[in-house]
Amino acid sequence: MIEARALSKRFQDKKRGEIRAVDNVTFTCQPGKIYGLLGANGAGKTTTLRMLATILEPTDGTAIVCGHDVIEQPERVRANVGFLSTATALYRRLTAQEFVEYFGRLNGLDEATLKKRVDDIFNRLDMNGFRDRRCDKLSTGMMQKTSIARTLVHDPPVMIFDEPTNGLDIMTARTITAFIRECRNNGKTVIFSTHIMSEVEKLCDTIGIIQSGKLLAEGTLTQLRDKYAEHELEEIFVKIVTPHYVSTEAN
Amino acid sequence: MSLRNVGIVYRKELTEALRDRRTVISTILVPLLLFPVLSVGFGSLAVALVGKAKEEVPKVMLRGGEDSPEVVKGLKKLDTIEIVPETPGWKDQVINKEIRAAVEIPSGFQVDVARQKSDTVKIFNYQGEMKSEFASDKIETYMKEYRDKVVKERLAAKNLAETVLKPFEVNRENVAPPEKVSGAAFGGIIGYMVILLCMTGAMYPSMDLTAGEKERGTMETILSSPISRMHLVLGKFFLILTAALGTAALSVLSMGVSFSVLGHYTSQSATGREAAAGLILKLGPKTVISVFLMALPIAVLFSATLMTIALFAKTYKEAQSYLTPMTFVVIIPAIAAMLPGVELTPKLSLVPILGTSLLCKELVAGTYHWNLIAIIFASNCVYAAVALFLAIKMFQRESVLFRS
Numbered sequence: 001m002i003e004a005r006a007l008s009k010r011f012q013d014k015k016r017g018e019i020r021a022v023d024n025v026t027f028t029c030q031p032g033k034i035y036g037l038l039g040a041n042g043a044g045k046t047t048t049l050r051m052l053a054t055i056l057e058p059t060d061g062t063a064i065v066c067g068h069d070v071i072e073q074p075e076r077v078r079a080n081v082g083f084l085s086t087a088t089a090l091y092r093r094l095t096a097q098e099f100v101e102y103f104g105r106l107n108g109l110d111e112a113t114l115k116k117r118v119d120d121i122f123n124r125l126d127m128n129g130f131r132d133r134r135c136d137k138l139s140t141g142m143m144q145k146t147s148i149a150r151t152l153v154h155d156p157p158v159m160i161f162d163e164p165t166n167g168l169d170i171m172t173a174r175t176i177t178a179f180i181r182e183c184r185n186n187g188k189t190v191i192f193s194t195h196i197m198s199e200v201e202k203l204c205d206t207i208g209i210i211q212s213g214k215l216l217a218e219g220t221l222t223q224l225r226d227k228y229a230e231h232e233l234e235e236i237f238v239k240i241v242t243p244h245y246v247s248t249e250a251n
Numbered sequence: 252m253s254l255r256n257v258g259i260v261y262r263k264e265l266t267e268a269l270r271d272r273r274t275v276i277s278t279i280l281v282p283l284l285l286f287p288v289l290s291v292g293f294g295s296l297a298v299a300l301v302g303k304a305k306e307e308v309p310k311v312m313l314r315g316g317e318d319s320p321e322v323v324k325g326l327k328k329l330d331t332i333e334i335v336p337e338t339p340g341w342k343d344q345v346i347n348k349e350i351r352a353a354v355e356i357p358s359g360f361q362v363d364v365a366r367q368k369s370d371t372v373k374i375f376n377y378q379g380e381m382k383s384e385f386a387s388d389k390i391e392t393y394m395k396e397y398r399d400k401v402v403k404e405r406l407a408a409k410n411l412a413e414t415v416l417k418p419f420e421v422n423r424e425n426v427a428p429p430e431k432v433s434g435a436a437f438g439g440i441i442g443y444m445v446i447l448l449c450m451t452g453a454m455y456p457s458m459d460l461t462a463g464e465k466e467r468g469t470m471e472t473i474l475s476s477p478i479s480r481m482h483l484v485l486g487k488f489f490l491i492l493t494a495a496l497g498t499a500a501l502s503v504l505s506m507g508v509s510f511s512v513l514g515h516y517t518s519q520s521a522t523g524r525e526a527a528a529g530l531i532l533k534l535g536p537k538t539v540i541s542v543f544l545m546a547l548p549i550a551v552l553f554s555a556t557l558m559t560i561a562l563f564a565k566t567y568k569e570a571q572s573y574l575t576p577m578t579f580v581v582i583i584p585a586i587a588a589m590l591p592g593v594e595l596t597p598k599l600s601l602v603p604i605l606g607t608s609l610l611c612k613e614l615v616a617g618t619y620h621w622n623l624i625a626i627i628f629a630s631n632c633v634y635a636a637v638a639l640f641l642a643i644k645m646f647q648r649e650s651v652l653f654r655s
Contacts, residue, residue: 094267
């Protein structure tokens with residue numbers, strides 16, 4: 001489970017002064033459910049997820065991931081999390097298998113367990129055809145599968161996806177969305193950020209709409225439709241975000 | 252601290268480094284080939300060129316000497332020079348290397364010598380031009396021999412012994428063993444090379460493992476794993492240190508082999524033997540171990556400092572522009588140690604690179620100042636520890652890791 005408690009992140013910028021990238025954000029993600037964080041570019045999605053993955057430290061507030069505090073026990077949090085984004089690239093001079101094994105070892109797996117898990121994941125994701133190929137020689141689809149294998153190698157109960165289909169072709173994107181569904185079916189807690197409405201509609205059990213670092217609305221798709229009297233998610237999103245979006249532009 | 256995690260990162264970085272052509276070239280190939288090319292290549296070429304220049308029979312123009320047939324005959328009989336008759340524009344001919352030198356016998360020279368009147372024979376040459384200098388040497392040698400013969404004859408005519416003019420001899424004798432002699436000559440350069448190559452060896456991996464990782468987008472990947480940032484930075488640091496020491500070790504090995512090959516090659520020819528005298532440098536295992544022990548904290552200092560600086564950069568290119576000026580920071584004190592008269596003192600031993608460079612000079616010459624060794628080793632360990640501490644701190648700063 002993930003519990004974000006008044007999570008905030010401020011940055012100092014020489015020209016613009018203090019920037020509140022994430023401002024007092026609170027939400028909960030349940031096991032076996034997909035929480036979708038929907039927002040425009042620069043809304044604060046990536047910063048929020050990076051704080052949950054302990055890549056960034058919150059300025060105020062905190063989050064509890066699988067019972068561990070992101071500030072007090074960042075390493076324990078990371079051991080329970082699989083983090084995937086289009087920014088998490090592969091080590092191009094390692095083979096696909098070496099890459100996945102490296103992260104397995106960093107997650108504390110012993111060699112026997114690691115071998116079993118790698119074989120299992122490579123069979124499941126149909127990766128045996130390129131397991132000994134260097135990452136810089138892989139196609140985009142193969143790279144995505146290798147990244148997925150990395151997030152799965154330690155079988156984490158929490159999965160964090162930061163715009164995982166960004167810039168991918170439709171076939172590769174489908175591999176990712178299928179994988180996200182599989183994580184939910186396996187009882188994992190899944191949080192996933194995107195600005196693609198159709199993905200949210202298809203995948204998410206709970207939707208959080210974020211803009212200017214603030215969580216503006218939260219609920220199931222049905223709850224949001226009822227509350228904002230719109231059927232299309234895009235219309236709901238525009239209705240919620242527009243006043244804040246204008247103020248962001250004015251700033 | 253988990254050594255297991257540090258080891259995992261180190262092994263992965265090593266695997267990647269050995270698969271990277273640029274790292275292999277800068278860390279292994281360049282140090283291995285640099286000295287053979289510089290010493291055996293250029294050295295043997297220089298020896299061959301000098302030998303050839305010495306064997307050449309230079310053209311020397313004779314000015315005057317019509318009334319001094321004995322001297323002229325003697326000069327013409329020399330098979331080491333070719334006397335050519337005087338033509339106008341002889342100075343330009345020397346400058347244009349058409350002739351190598353000109354010798355001017357003053358008017359009435361032979362008569363003046365017979366009358367015991369002093370005269371001056373002038374040799375005109377192109378100063379600094381090797382072949383012209385060789386030609387002048389040959390003429391000067393002949394003229395001095397002629398003068399000695401005249402002196403001998405005058406002494407004999409007056410029944411005086413040669414010792415009248417040379418009551419005693421003055422001789423210099425070297426008491427230092429050969430390794431100390433070559434150490435004094437080459438100690439400075441060994442220290443300089445080891446320090447500089449530690450730096451160049453650390454430079455490429457320090458950029459690749461920090462700014463390169465940011466540029467390739469793998470920084471976020473590794474930061475999402477449970478490894479602590481301290482273990483991560485230590486794993487990377489040990490790889491950079493390995494590259495620094497590896498480059499320096501390969502260079503010294505390559506330098507040792509090059510010197511012995513050069514020594515063997517030059518001793519084959521008479522001219523080479525002369526040119527190679529003093530080029531032979533013998534590095535015993537004790538010296539090599541001592542130099543490396545002293546280079547160790549310096550290598551730690553370089554590895555940690557370069558890694559810290561490169562971490563600030565967003566891209567590999569930006570890191571290059573930060574680190575290139577560092578080369579000068581290292582070269583200046585390393586060169587200062589090679590200046591004549593700069594000796595190791597307790598004060599200088601505290602200056603990070605200068606102290607080690609001066610000490611290497613002493614170590615190669617086989618001199619061990621234990622108190623200064625202790626000061627240098629301890630002070631360098633302190634500097635290295637500070638640099639490593641800063642590197643670890645930098646790896647924990649989000650503003651550095653995610654600079655945009």
